[in-house]
Amino acid sequence: MNYRENKQVLLALFITMIMMTTTIFTFGQTTINPDTVCANAVGEQYFVTNTPTSTYQWTAAGGGSIITSGQGTNSITIDWGGVSGLYPNAVEVIESNAAGCPGTPILLDVFVLDLVGNAIGPFCPGDPTTPLVGNPAGGTWSGTGVVANAFQPSTGVGNYVLTYSMAGCTTTINVIVNNGPVTGPIQHF
Amino acid sequence: MKQLLTIILLVFTITAHSQCLNNQTSNLNPIGPYQPGDVVTVTYTLGNFAGINVNWIHAFQINLGVGWTNLTPITAPGNPFGSTGNWLWDLQNTYPGGFNFGPGWRFVNAGTAGWGTSSNGPFTMIFQVTVGPTCTPDNLNISMEVFDDCTTGGWANGNCCIDPAYNIYNGVVLPNIISTSNINHY
Numbered sequence: 146m147n148y149r150e151n152k153q154v155l156l157a158l159f160i161t162m163i164m165m166t167t168t169i170f171t172f173g174q175t176t177i178n179p180d181t182v183c184a185n186a187v188g189e190q191y192f193v194t195n196t197p198t199s200t201y202q203w204t205a206a207g208g209g210s211i212i213t214s215g216q217g218t219n220s221i222t223i224d225w226g227g228v229s230g231l232y233p234n235a236v237e238v239i240e241s242n243a244a245g246c247p248g249t250p251i252l253l254d255v256f257v258l259d260l261v262g263n264a265i266g267p268f269c270p271g272d273p274t275t276p277l278v279g280n281p282a283g284g285t286w287s288g289t290g291v292v293a294n295a296f297q298p299s300t301g302v303g304n305y306v307l308t309y310s311m312a313g314c315t316t317t318i319n320v321i322v323n324n325g326p327v328t329g330p331i332q333h334f
Numbered sequence: 335m336k337q338l339l340t341i342i343l344l345v346f347t348i349t350a351h352s353q354c355l356n357n358q359t360s361n362l363n364p365i366g367p368y369q370p371g372d373v374v375t376v377t378y379t380l381g382n383f384a385g386i387n388v389n390w391i392h393a394f395q396i397n398l399g400v401g402w403t404n405l406t407p408i409t410a411p412g413n414p415f416g417s418t419g420n421w422l423w424d425l426q427n428t429y430p431g432g433f434n435f436g437p438g439w440r441f442v443n444a445g446t447a448g449w450g451t452s453s454n455g456p457f458t459m460i461f462q463v464t465v466g467p468t469c470t471p472d473n474l475n476i477s478m479e480v481f482d483d484c485t486t487g488g489w490a491n492g493n494c495c496i497d498p499a500y501n502i503y504n505g506v507v508l509p510n511i512i513s514t515s516n517i518n519h520y
Binding site: 176178180182189190191192193194199236238239240241242243244245246247248249251252253 | 370371467468469509510512513514515516517518519
């Protein structure tokens with residue numbers, strides 16, 4: 146490949162990068178249906194592409210949801226409740242144009258995810274490694290003394306905060322490892 | 335085959351023929367299709383009126399589909415070599431004989447009330463209409479109907495002119511298409 150060919154390839158790459166960047170900033174992210182939110186999440190923002198002459202009627206239903214701002218615009222915020230579950234058509238928006246004509250309702254299912262970490266312990270330093278259980282299953286445990294979703298009391302005496310994570314949501318449990326009894330040497334009267 | 339085609343052509347010619355109206359033309363600016371809020375200027379010309387039984391031309395009635403609103407007269411028809419009088423814009427008028435007219439222009443004969451004008455044209459008139467606000471594909475047809483003074487009841491001397499309404503526009507409102515993106519969540 147000579148200098149001129151190299152130059153053409155670089156130019157094509159440059160144009161492709163610009164087009165990809167433009168696409169990302171023009172259309173933004175795309176939320177997969179159903180969407181997942183954490184239980185008791187506040188200020189969650191939902192939006193559709195804005196048409197300046199349109200108005201937008203939003204509805205949030207299920208999961209203890211409350212629209213806290215943005216009604217009438219293309220972007221709203223919602224506070225979610227704490228009841229876990231899948232809520233079909235939880236978020237709906239109907240766009241109306243300048244003439245007041247409504248468009249097709251756009252719907253989004255939402256899964257409210259409430260993570261629970263099962264309590265364990267207290268432990269003594271010599272106790273065996275104990276599996277950590279989260280609900281729903283499938284998340285990841287992290288924290289001091291955690292290896293492969295299991296807690297190792299051999300980490301030592303202390304109070305540990307362990308975190309269970311899934312789909313951007315987290316919950317924590319406290320795990321205590323106590324001192325073992327200190328026994329003196331055997332005496333002979 | 336040739337004879338059959340000749341017969342079909344003859345029948346079609348007779349069917350499409352206007353009894354007293356000749357050389358009707360029209361144009362619209364802008365041309366369709368139309369969306370809510372569009373303002374359209376319509377120019378209509380009747381090249382020649384040849385009334386049977388000495389019937390005189392008396393009124394131009396504009397027939398509009400329900401999708402139109404704000405009908406506004408711009409230019410009244412002329413009255414070349416016609417009777418003394420004037421073309422009056424009227425939204426509705428019931429003639430003494432009960433004939434209901436409107437909206438459009440009707441001739442007010444200054445001499446004999448109830449008569450039209452003796453003019454044979456040409457008659458050119460301009461009006462504006464606006465596509466009303468709507469969310470549905472409402473009817474936007476426009477046609478022009480011409481009545482003689484026999485039809486309106488001012489002259490009784492044999493048969494009246496029976497002419498079909500002249501079709502100016504056929505169509506429906508094209509509502510603005512609303513295309514909403516999917517809901518996204520930050």
